[in-house]
Amino acid sequence: MPKHIGIAAVSPEGSAFCYRLIGRRASEITRPDHRPLVSLHNRPFSTYVEALNAGDWEGIAEMLADSATSLRDAGADFCVLPDNVAHHALPMAEANSPIPWLSMIDLVAHAIEENGCSTVGLVGTRFVMSGSTYQTALGLKGIHLLVPDEAHMEEIDRIIFREAIYGRVREESQAVVREAVEDLSRRGCDSLILGCSEANLIMGDATRLLPAIDPVELLAEEAINFALAGASESVSDTG
Numbered sequence: 001m002p003k004h005i006g007i008a009a010v011s012p013e014g015s016a017f018c019y020r021l022i023g024r025r026a027s028e029i030t031r032p033d034h035r036p037l038v039s040l041h042n043r044p045f046s047t048y049v050e051a052l053n054a055g056d057w058e059g060i061a062e063m064l065a066d067s068a069t070s071l072r073d074a075g076a077d078f079c080v081l082p083d084n085v086a087h088h089a090l091p092m093a094e095a096n097s098p099i100p101w102l103s104m105i106d107l108v109a110h111a112i113e114e115n116g117c118s119t120v121g122l123v124g125t126r127f128v129m130s131g132s133t134y135q136t137a138l139g140l141k142g143i144h145l146l147v148p149d150e151a152h153m154e155e156i157d158r159i160i161f162r163e164a165i166y167g168r169v170r171e172e173s174q175a176v177v178r179e180a181v182e183d184l185s186r187r188g189c190d191s192l193i194l195g196c197s198e199a200n201l202i203m204g205d206a207t208r209l210l211p212a213i214d215p216v217e218l219l220a221e222e223a224i225n226f227a228l229a230g231a232s233e234s235v236s237d238t239g
Helices: 012-027 045-053 057-073 085-095 104-115 126-130 135-139 150-162 171-186 215-228
Strands: 005-009 038-042 078-080 119-124 144-146 191-195
Touching: 005 012, 005 057, 005 215, 012 038, 012 215, 038 057, 045 057, 057 078, 057 085, 078 215, 085 126, 104 135, 104 191, 104 215, 119 126, 119 150, 119 171, 126 150, 135 144, 150 171, 191 215
Parallel strands: 005 038, 005 078, 119 144, 119 191
Antiparallel strands: none
């Protein structure tokens, strides 16, 4: 039997996107009894935003560990976290988690290394762009990471928290993101990390400028692979 997938939800839009991706991938599996169960647990997104604004990473870790416990109680065998910012607290959450987690950040670093990319751009919230969420994992592999300039960084952060998390992004805002990606391309980036789980809303046609790496897509695919690891049917046996 496949393992039961648990999704620890932070941003509603990003978590719903991850759930849809997992559901679509699971529906492609030929045998119905090998399609994994999926459970999702959330706290109000505002509680995460309040903790983030206060720099309370221990509080974020406690909320993630609480989600893991609730997901374990619902039958989940492991957790995924489709949120870039909250991954900063994941090592602390894992210490008090009753079930294992898949690391989205490690999946991205491995994919970039496999693709042979040397200079990678990153768009996301201000914390993700200016923090160590991706910088450490990529730096250890010798991959150079570039982020937008200060003005674009501020605007992208505003677009995410004022528009994207509510499921709507204006065309003018997508144009700002496109400008930032164009600049990253001019500065020598050979690929782009979509470092917010609402990237499908903010990017518009900017993904045409550079090969895009979507962490949530990688996470959803790996969740299916991990869920099927103990099943007799291989991941490739799809309809």
